[in-house]
Amino acid sequence: MNATHTEPIPNPLDRQAGFVVPAALEAEIDELISHYPAKRSASLMVLHAIQDRFGWISQEAVEWTTRKLDLQPIHVYELVTFYPMFRQQPMGKYQIKVCRTLSCALGGSHPLHEHFCGALGLDHTKHGPQTTKDGKFTVEFVECLAGCGTAPVMMVNDDFYESVSHAKADEILGKCK
Numbered sequence: 001m002n003a004t005h006t007e008p009i010p011n012p013l014d015r016q017a018g019f020v021v022p023a024a025l026e027a028e029i030d031e032l033i034s035h036y037p038a039k040r041s042a043s044l045m046v047l048h049a050i051q052d053r054f055g056w057i058s059q060e061a062v063e064w065t066t067r068k069l070d071l072q073p074i075h076v077y078e079l080v081t082f083y084p085m086f087r088q089q090p091m092g093k094y095q096i097k098v099c100r101t102l103s104c105a106l107g108g109s110h111p112l113h114e115h116f117c118g119a120l121g122l123d124h125t126k127h128g129p130q131t132t133k134d135g136k137f138t139v140e141f142v143e144c145l146a147g148c149g150t151a152p153v154m155m156v157n158d159d160f161y162e163s164v165s166h167a168k169a170d171e172i173l174g175k176c177k
Contacts, residue, residue, distance in 0.1 A: 012059050013057065013058055013059040013062060013077075013080065013088050014056075014058055014059065014088065014089050014090075015058060015059050015060065016054070016056075016058030016059070016060050016061065019054075019058060019060035019061060019064070021050070021053075021064055022053075025049065025050075025053050028049060029046050029049050029050075029068065032045045032046060032049060033046070033068075033069070039068075039069045039070055039071075040069055040070075040071060040075070042069065043065070043069060043071070043075070043076060043079055044079060044083075046065055046068065046069065047061075047065060047076070047079060047080065047086060048085075050064075050065065051086060051087065055087070055090060055091055056087040056088065056089055056090050056091060057080045057086050057087065057088060062076045062077055062080060084142075084143075087129075089129065089131075090131065090135070091129065091131060091138040092131045092132060092135055092136050092137040092138035093135070093136050093137070094136060094137050094138070094156055094157060094176045095129075095137075095138045095140075095155075095156065095157055096116055096137060096138065096139045096140070096154065096155075096156050097140055097141075097142040097145070097154060097155045097156075098112055098113045098116065098139070098140070098141055098142070098152065098154045099141075099142060099143070099144060099145040099147070099151070099152060099153045099154060100113070100141040100142065100143070101143055101144045101148075103148035103149075103151045104145075104147075104148070104151040104152040104153055106151065107151025107152045108151070108152045109141075109151065109152040109153075109154075111166075112152050112154065112164055112166070112169060113139065113141055115166050115169050116139045116169060116173070117130070117139055119169075119170070119173060120132050120137050120139060120173075121133075122139055127141075128140065136176075137176070142155075145160070147160070147162050150162035150163045151163070152164050154169075154172075156172060156176065
C-alpha cells in the first residue's frame with residue numbers, strides 16, 4: 001500500500017457535518033485494534049463501533065477509519081457498501097424492517113410495507129430505507145428475517161414480530177409513538 005497516494009472512493013457517501021470521534025470512542029477503538037495482528041483486520045469492528053455511536057456510516061466516518069487503519073478509502077468503502085448491516089444514511093429512532101422474501105411476500109409483506117408507509121407518510125413505491133421528516137421512523141424492506149412459518153414477519157429495532165396484520169402493525173406503531 002502506498003500511504004502517500006490516496007484514491008477517492010467511486011461514489012461518496014452522505015456527509016455528516018461536525019463529525020468528530022470522541023476521545024472515549026477512539027480509546028475503545030484503539031483497544032479493539034490491539035486485539036488484531038494487523039490493523040486492517042479490525043476494519044469491521046471499527047465500523048461497528050462507529051455505527052453504534054453515530055447510528056450510520058458517513059463519508060467522514062469512512063475517511064476517519066481509513067486514516068486510523070492506514071488503508072486506502074476504497075478498502076473501507078467496499079465494506080460499508082457490501083455488508084447490509086452497515087447503514088449509509090441516518091436512520092430513524094425506530095427502524096421498521098419488513099421481510100420481503102418469498103414466504104413473507106406470499107403472506108402479505110408487500111401490503112404490510114405499504115400500510116406502514118401510508119401510516120407514516122412515506123412512498124411505498126420507493127426502494128431502500130425511507131425516514132420520516134421528523135427522523136423518528138425508518139421503514140425498509142429487508143431480506144429474510146428467518147420466520148418463514150409465521151409470515152409476514154418484521155422487526156422494529158431489535159424486536160421481532162410474527163404474523164403481522166394491519167391491526168397488529170397499528171398496535172406496534174402505537175407503542176413507538
